[in-house]
Amino acid sequence: IKKAVKARARGNDLFKLGYYGEAEKSYNQALALLPEKNDVAVVISNNRAAARLKKGQYRQCIMDCTFVIEWARMKSQNESKSTITLLEGDISIRWHDQLGKALHRKAEALEKMVRISEALQVYEELIRMDAGDMKAINGIQRCQSKEVPQPPPRPTPAKSSTTTDTNSSAFPGLDYSIFEIKQVSNNEPPPSKAVAAMRARQAELAKEESERQEKADIVNARIDTWKRGREKNIRALLSSLDTLMWPGAQWRGAPINELLEPKKVKICYMKAIAKVHPDKLPSSTTVEQRLLASGIFSVLNQAWDDFRSNNKI
Structure with missing residues (x-):
């Protein structure tokens, strides 16, 4: 112990x-x-x-x-x-x-x-x-x-008397329309700006979550392809990072022959982490780009830990 x-x-x-x-x-x-x-x-x-x-x-x-x-x-x-x-x-x-x-x-x-x-x-x-x-x-x-509340399922509209199958009814000839509830229009005021904004935000979050689920497998496949065989080789990861970075990230990569010195590896790593850190991404970043950034951030951090340990940085 x-x-x-x-x-x-x-x-x-x-x-x-x-x-x-x-x-x-x-x-x-x-x-x-x-x-x-x-x-x-x-x-x-x-x-x-x-x-x-x-x-x-x-x-x-x-x-x-x-x-x-x-x-x-x-x-x-x-x-x-x-x-x-x-x-x-x-x-x-x-x-x-x-x-x-x-x-x-x-x-x-x-x-x-x-x-x-x-x-x-x-x-x-x-x-x-x-x-x-x-x-x-x-x-x-x-x-x-x-949280995005799920809308309740829509009720199945009742058949009117004109579409009721009287042959299958226990009471043929009965006008079922007398049991239908008529919708009464009320003069409720339109939703306030705050309510409208909340609903718009909920719709936006629902769309974002749907896109996240849709893009997750694609992004994971790209991350796996990028890191395969390079998991512990931070030089190889950094030199090939441009294959994942999106144009808005303004990433200027470095060829592997410029990453021979540990100090240059550290500088390049720090620049890369600054680009993909989840807390530093601009609000204009798309859902797919955020997923990519998260995956890159995790892979680079693990590779850097191995590199720093081996080189005593």
């Missing part, structure tokens, strides 16, 4: 410095030294979830969080919020805090994956734990603004 705790401490230091890939590797090393079902392993899995969230590895982050949440719920059933469990290696665990951290990370990962209804459920659980959790409150507000 002491070796695992030491690897975890190293991972925490790397995380604070922003070296999320290296931090994840340290957490992996720590977890390899522990049995899967272990209190310390749960805490380290929560740390790894944070690193994976920062790297854009949302599915892996959710897997870690789900494991932590289940364990923390079990542990906290008979413990108060202030209970502290002291373990070997000088680790103090507050299971209520571990649960809250894992829920926050899971909700954020779900939101990033545009799984809005699932993210909303997690944020609501956080509010039940702490009604004053402003981070969860803000998350709920974001999710509610993104």
Whole structure:
């Protein structure tokens, strides 16, 4: 356990410095030294979830969080919020805090994956734990603004008396139109500008989500083709990045013969990351371009972690 705790401490230091890939590797090393079902392993899995969230590895982050949440719920059933469990290696665990951290990370990962209804459920659980959790409150507000309510199914129009099949009726000759509800026109005022804007935004989000689902397979195929055989070769990835970048990105690539020096690789990598960082994309970026940027961002980050480790940058 002491070796695992030491690897975890190293991972925490790397995380604070922003070296999320290296931090994840340290957490992996720590977890390899522990049995899967272990209190310390749960805490380290929560740390790894944070690193994976920062790297854009949302599915892996959710897997870690789900494991932590289940364990923390079990542990906290008979413990108060202030209970502290002291373990070997000088680790103090507050299971209520571990649960809250894992829920926050899971909700954020779900939101990033545009799984809005699932993210909303997690944020609501956080509010039940702490009604004053402003981070969860803000998350709920974001999710509610993104949710697109599904319209109710249209009712099948009733057949009029002129189209009723009297031969199949139990009461032939009966005029069924007397049972039809006549629509009465009411003089309701037109929707306000705020309502109209909300409806327009909902329609826009619905269109965006439909396009996202439509383009996802195409984009994933392009990303797979680009990275195949180059996953750990950042020079090859950067020199061929122009095959994925869209014109609006204004990407000026570099041939591989200009990426021989590690310093030049770092400069090119930093420029590429700045172009595809999810938080730095302009509002005019299309759904397909955002999907491409997300995939490029993840692949380059993993390749850079390997390159920096091998070259001691």
